[in-house]
Each structure stands twice: as structure tokens, then as C-alpha cells.
Amino acid sequence: MxxxxxxxxxxxxxxxxxxxxxxxxxxxxxxxxxxxxxxxxxxxxxxxxxxxxxxxxxxxxxxxxxxxxxxxxxxxxxxxxxxxxxxxxxxxxxxxxxxxxxxxxxxxxxxxxxxxxxxxxxxxxxxxxxxxxxxxxxxxxxxxxxxxxxxxxxxxxxxTGTNLDNARFRYLLGTELNINPENVHAYIVGEQGCGSIPIWGGTNVAGINVKDLDEKLSSEHGHEIHRRVIESGQEVVRLKGSISWAIGLSVTNILNAILKNLRCIHLVSTNAKDQHDIKSDVFLSLPCILGSPGVCGIVRQPLEEEEERKLRCGVEKLLKAQQEVVL
Incomplete structure (x- = not known):
């Protein structure tokens, strides 16, 4: 003193x-x-x-x-x-x-x-x-x-859902196209991890859908890119024992939108009831508008028939897992 x-x-x-x-x-x-x-x-x-x-x-x-x-x-x-x-x-x-x-x-x-x-x-x-x-x-x-x-x-x-999966997806597509991933607009929804679903119909660069550039990007080659997205986290764990920096950056990206009330769209896990004909309380990733209240809205994203089928499959798996949880 x-x-x-x-x-x-x-x-x-x-x-x-x-x-x-x-x-x-x-x-x-x-x-x-x-x-x-x-x-x-x-x-x-x-x-x-x-x-x-x-x-x-x-x-x-x-x-x-x-x-x-x-x-x-x-x-x-x-x-x-x-x-x-x-x-x-x-x-x-x-x-x-x-x-x-x-x-x-x-x-x-x-x-x-x-x-x-x-x-x-x-x-x-x-x-x-x-x-x-x-x-x-x-x-x-x-x-x-x-x-x-x-x-x-x-x-x-x-x-955090598929926010990081989505960043990996855009990074891999950007590498493929030799374009900064910030300018590759792509979406991965659904269950985080191996049950995630890339939405090829909405994947574009400057408004140009990648399917119009090469049908293979949404078929066999696209499946390979998605597989790499799923396995890349496991590869990092194998090489260094744990993921850390990418998830830290992903979390900060989400926080920035919330704390500054930016109303940015992020692929995060949210209660999906009443979205895509989902009738139960189940959390999975959809394009969410984030701001001061948290999730301000969920974008009504059109899905193709196969994407809807995969989403329903993921919902069933998550609901089965939820039923086994004792709180």
C-alpha cells in the first residue's frame, strides 16, 4: 500500500x-x-x-x-x-x-x-x-x-456441430480449385462426423455451382473429398495426439458472431425440431443465424431427395442414442 x-x-x-x-x-x-x-x-x-x-x-x-x-x-x-x-x-x-x-x-x-x-x-x-x-x-x-x-x-x-467440418470442406475444395476457401461457399449439415451431409446443390464459387463445372465433384470425386473431411480430424489426432488449433479457431469464429451480434450463418448443432419434417427434439447441424440471443434463426435450406434420406437416417441414429441416455 x-x-x-x-x-x-x-x-x-x-x-x-x-x-x-x-x-x-x-x-x-x-x-x-x-x-x-x-x-x-x-x-x-x-x-x-x-x-x-x-x-x-x-x-x-x-x-x-x-x-x-x-x-x-x-x-x-x-x-x-x-x-x-x-x-x-x-x-x-x-x-x-x-x-x-x-x-x-x-x-x-x-x-x-x-x-x-x-x-x-x-x-x-x-x-x-x-x-x-x-x-x-x-x-x-x-x-x-x-x-x-x-x-x-x-x-x-x-x-460446434459441423462448423469445423465445413471449414475443412471449404479448405479442401479451395485447394482443389486453387481459390481461397473464404470464396468457396459450401455447407455440411446433419450429424457431426461420419454422418454429415455435404450439400452439393448449394456449393458454389461466385454464384457458379460446382456441379455445373464438373459433375464428378458431386459424385465419385465429391464422395472422396467428403471422406477426407471426415478422416482429416482423425489423421490430426494420429499425428499429434489431439486436434486443438482448428477447433479453437472454429469456436472463436462462432463466438465472434454471437458477441458482436453479427447475424452470420454458421453450421452449428441446434434443436432441429420442425425443420425438414423432424418431429422430435434432436440436435444436429443446420445453417443457423447467430447473434446476441444465440441462434436467431435457421435457414430453410432446400435438400435433394438423397440428402433428405441421409438426414432422416442421422436423426434416427441420434434419437436412438438419446433414448439410452439416463439424466
Missing amino acids: DVRHNLMKEVSPSVSVKPSFKITIVGAGKVGMSCAFCLLQKNLADELVLVDKLADLVKGEAMDLLHGSLFLKSRITADTDYKVTQDSKVCIVCAGMQVKGERADTNQLQNNIAAFKEIIPQLAKYSPAAILLIVTQPVDLLTYVAWKLSGFPKNRVIG
């Missing part, structure tokens, strides 16, 4: 100001910390909260970031107690066992559901007006679990 007194004359006492954009990340593993780093670089949070059940891990990660405070514009807090998450604008859930194959096995799934039973009620208790953004796999099923456990309205519970 004496040092501060010698340095300056205090004109008015400091006051505590509630942050406008407080963001919580649950899970301080590789995925959670890549999300943290990417959103800090974008200056999206005026306060970032890290929560993990491993006290030393979350303390160490916070210290590592705080030592770079000179280069950041966000306050950083870390704890094992969910009380620090109070009044968060968005809560990002990355905690859980990593899924390394095409689908989560029973052990991985049950462990992640058990973790959500601890995490989601705590987040809902301390931040009842927050938007939940689910990253943990299997993302569609766990977004449904988060919705049921939180009691939040459907617009405020979102899964």
Missing part, C-alpha cells in the same frame, strides 16, 4: 465493474486452451474464466497466460469452483474424454455424460442467462444433454 501511495495520489477509490463479455471455458486441456488462446488473440473477452477439476493444471495454464498479460486485453481468472463463472455471457464446455475414433465408445460416452451432470447444472446456477456452447464429443448428443440439464431455451444451447 505504501508503494502505491508513494507512486500516486489516489483521486477516487477503485470500483468493481461487472464485465460485459465474461466468457467461461470448462476444461483446461488442449482443446480448452486452444479456444482460450484464440479468443484472447481476438480480444473477445474482457474477462476469461478457466475452470477444471485439476487444480494444478488450471492454475498453471492461468499463470502461463497471465505472464503474457502485457500482450493481452482480458482479465484472466481460474479455479476449480464454479462460483467464479457467475454472470458469464457464454460458457464453453470442452471437458470430457477425447473421442479418438469415428464415434465415441460406450465408456467415453458415459464418462462425458457423467461429467456434464456435474458441469451443466453449476453453469446454469451461476449464469442463468448465459449461452452454452458445447465442444465436447459426441457434440450433437451432448448438446442435447446440456439442453435437458440446463433447462435453457433452445436458442441458448449450441453445439
